[in-house]
Amino acid sequence: MALLLLLLLILHRANLVDDSHRYRGPTAAWNRVSAKSASVRQMPDGGVTVRCGRLRLTQVPVDLSNLTIRLFLDKNLLRSLPADSFSDLFLLDELDLSHNQLSSLEAGCFCGLASSLRFLDLSSNRLSMLDPAALGGLRAHANLTHNPWHCDCRMQLLTPQLDLDPSSLAEVVCQTSDLPNLGMFTFVSQSVC
Ligand SMILES: *[C@@H]1O[C@H](CO)[C@@H](O)[C@H](O)[C@H]1NC(C)=O
Numbered sequence: 001m002a003l004l005l006l007l008l009l010i011l012h013r014a015n016l017v018d019d020s021h022r023y024r025g026p027t028a029a030w031n032r033v034s035a036k037s038a039s040v041r042q043m044p045d046g047g048v049t050v051r052c053g054r055l056r057l058t059q060v061p062v063d064l065s066n067l068t069i070r071l072f073l074d075k076n077l078l079r080s081l082p083a084d085s086f087s088d089l090f091l092l093d094e095l096d097l098s099h100n101q102l103s104s105l106e107a108g109c110f111c112g113l114a115s116s117l118r119f120l121d122l123s124s125n126r127l128s129m130l131d132p133a134a135l136g137g138l139r140a141h142a143n144l145t146h147n148p149w150h151c152d153c154r155m156q157l158l159t160p161q162l163d164l165d166p167s168s169l170a171e172v173v174c175q176t177s178d179l180p181n182l183g184m185f186t187f188v189s190q191s192v193c
């Protein structure tokens with residue numbers, strides 16, 4: 001019963017997307033479709049698991065329940081993540097973004113998740129840079145494998161500023177490297193959330 005009510009609530013809210021001030025881009029139709037075809041399950045602990053894998057999504061659905069604890073967006077067509085993509089999901093514990101086409105993570109894209117997120121899967125994307133402005137503050141265990149990491153001295157300067165679980169960084173394998181350029185880059189860290 002609770003699940004049915006929740007589903008109705010989500011569908012009802014999804015129908016309002018076009019008129020919503022929270023509308024974030026040109027593909028609202030996709031979001032409406034995706035919110036409807038997502039599988040939403042309430043777990044015994046009250047948390048909600050949302051599965052939106054393999055829906056050819058080009059952006060993160062809006063109006064996801066703020067009770068979402070696990071969000072699966074794997075095997076879609078996401079290319080970048082705008083700031084505040086998940087900032088309403090203050091209970092989010094696990095986020096799967098694997099097998100997308102992410103080549104960039106905008107500053108602040110994970111804002112709001114620092115205290116809740118424990119598992120972040122960014123594997124099998126097109127990421128080449130670890131950017132603290134995007135990942136800053138997260139203490140999650142991140143799966144960063146299967147990305148074309150470009151290791152240069154900038155990357156070396158950046159990694160100490162990440163709070164990610166250390167084993168996450170141990171898994172980063174450099175695909176390209178130009179470390180002879182040591183010392184050419186500077187980086188100013190700032191909090192963006
Ligand atoms: C969660 O969303 C509901 C509406 O769906 C809203 O009433 C409630 O205030 C939200 N909770 C928080 C803490 O934002």
Ligand SMILES: *[C@@H]1O[C@H](CO)[C@@H](O)[C@H](O)[C@H]1NC(C)=O
Pocket residue numbers: 098123124143144145146
């Ligand atoms: C990380 O992701 C890769 C590729 O998606 C997968 O094969 C591997 O099992 C994952 N590792 C962990 C620890 O989840």
